[in-house]
Amino acid sequence: MIDIVTVDTPHPYPPRISAFTRPFWEALAEGRLLTTRSVATRALTFPPKPISPADWTTEVEWVELSGSGVxxxxxxxxxxxxxxxxxxxxxxxxxDLDEGIRLATRHIGEIAPVIGAPVDLVAVRHTDAVSFAARSRA
Known part of the structure; x- marks a missing residue:
């Protein structure tokens, strides 16, 4: 589970939700961070994709990530x-998430970012949409 931060404003650029990505966005709204991985190779990908770039298979499954990283x-x-x-x-x-995924996102919070320091991803619940961001750990 990841923390949920509530923001009392609309999202400036709401995500486009497709039939495939809906499980990601619904889980994020509940404080869970999901992605996909190849069933055969177990290679993770982020953002979630219906085709694994590791082996070009459409046999992918949803898995939960910790949301912790550096x-x-x-x-x-x-x-x-x-x-x-x-x-x-x-x-x-x-x-760099603990599971080996590197991703880009907004950094929020009062703690200044320090390269190599631990961070956690959080769900950011706007009045009209949900997104995610990173927050440095104390």
């Missing part, structure tokens, strides 16, 4: 697309 890199955004101007400045980060 900060690989980060930057502060000072000029952004129109949808995100109201959030300026904001931080984005590259996270």
């Amino acid at each position: 900060l690989y890199s980060h930057t502060t955004i000072h000029a952004a697309p129109t949808a995100f101007v109201g959030d300026l400045p904001y931080r984005v980060a590259i996270i």
Whole structure:
């Protein structure tokens, strides 16, 4: 399970939900982080995909991730697309999850990001959608 952070504003750029990705978004809203992996090779992929890039199979299964990892890199955004101007400045980060997945996401919270420090992914519940972000551990 991952923590859920509630934000009292609409999402600036709500995710596009397809029939395939719906399980991901529904689980995220419950505080669970899911992705897909190849049934044959057990290779994880993120974001979830209906075809595994490891072996090009459509035989994929949903698995839950811990949401724990370390900060690989980060930057502060000072000029952004129109949808995100109201959030300026904001931080984005590259996270290496414990399961071996590297992903990019927003970094939130009061603790400044430190490369190599532990982070946790959190579900961010907006008034109209859910997303995820990273938060440094105390």
